[in-house]
Amino acid sequence: MSVILSAANARLKEIRKLARRAVRAERRQFLADGPKAVEGALGVEGCVQEIFATEAGAETYASLLADQQVTLVDDRAMAGLSDSVTPAGVVALCRFLDVPLADIAGPLVVICADVRDPGNAGTVIRCADAAGASGVILAGDSVDLYNPKTVRASVGSAFHLPVAIERDPLVAVKAAKAAGLTVLAADMHGTADLFAADALLARPTAWLMGNEAWGLPPQLAAEADEIVSIPIFGRAESLNLSTAAALCLYASARAQR
Template sequence: MLPLTSGNTRVKESRKLSRRSVRAERRLFLADGPKAVEGALALPGCVVEVYATPAAAEQYAALAAAGPAWTLVDDRALASLSDSVTPAGVVALCRFVDRPLAHVLDRAPRLVAICADVRDPGNAGTVVRCADAAGADAVVFAGQSVDAYNPKTVRASVGSLFHLPLAVEPDPAAAVRAAQDAGLTVLAADGAGEVELYESDELLARPTAWLFGNEAWGLPPELAELADHRVRIPIHGRAESLNLSTAAALCLYASAREQRR
């Protein structure tokens, strides 16, 4: 059977998922690249279909054996489904993976990352990846945060989007209160915080939800005030601040270290 072309109806319909409105309506998204596809295939019921070029199907034969039959497409069709400059040749059509916030918090989590109004898809995906690496139990995208299923967010998570529970909550304040009601101490990452990260070991050992704000303006004062504590990362050099994903990695790993002592 010849590979599908970019004009094929299935390919054209899948290509529409580049738009957030279509993703939200269908609750489907595309996961681009072998790491993302591997993560999606490991999550039961997530993958609807996998598109691959003949060369990629041969290269990733072990992956192809792990899930539903792969659909072969030509290079041009694959490129139309990928937003990567150099597509790896394999893209999975996936169902949304988020769960209600209450369901995520009902599992007695010890470490959660809440992203409030995080707009950059690369940063958001990297925070998910850092949370996964630090052994966090969940990630929450709150407020006007970037779509968790944005292709750049999915790619930046390098498969971690499929490794830990994800919730989407339109109201950041509601996310904070829900975390507190679940027994988590909410720590706001704030450059003007009253507590220094490396002088708060006892605090970090508690079940914790880290609250991270927007890349440009941080956390609104009214949201930061809802947190149990505001924690600052010391800046020893002349840098004005840290990149959001870097700060998130430091905070999450500091908690992971204390919770594992």
């Protein structure tokens, strides 16, 4: 009978330290929490290093875990590995997946500059994947790609859409231009109307999206080739970042096709 590890297990105590961003960066490891994230991780060769599951989780996700070596843990140990209020019962220890900036090429890219909310970042990655984008760049002080909430919000897309991490947003913008992409900044004060810019949107494009609260700093927006606004026909002051990103990405996807 398989040994079931408890929360007191020394190895699990070490793995729980991956809840901290600095530890993740040092070890280049993270935890994929829940069946969707584990499924995505298993789809990338060499990504998964170990799978942990409760007995109930192993039974519930038997088809997902078929032919996988699974380490059984008790409920308290799973609660320590998962950041969910109600853990699903399966978590994978994974290696980092981000790619070099030079690997992100057209025809459709998103640059997230100082995007701090993990739910927004994960949703942008998911929307980019759905729109057929070729990659996402998390730039500046953006949230950690490997934050469990970011991974979960991407619903698996973080595992099969190339994502690069660049500390300087200006470097990311210049790299996009050097790769032949037109950089379009999404801003409510833009002079180009998203709904009347098909010729512009048909070009190989990098969408530049700013922080949730204060948008793009003027010096970064000035580096864009064009600033594009999304028309608002009702009384709302603005759109959520991930909603705006979805509209921009699908407008480009439609124009490019």
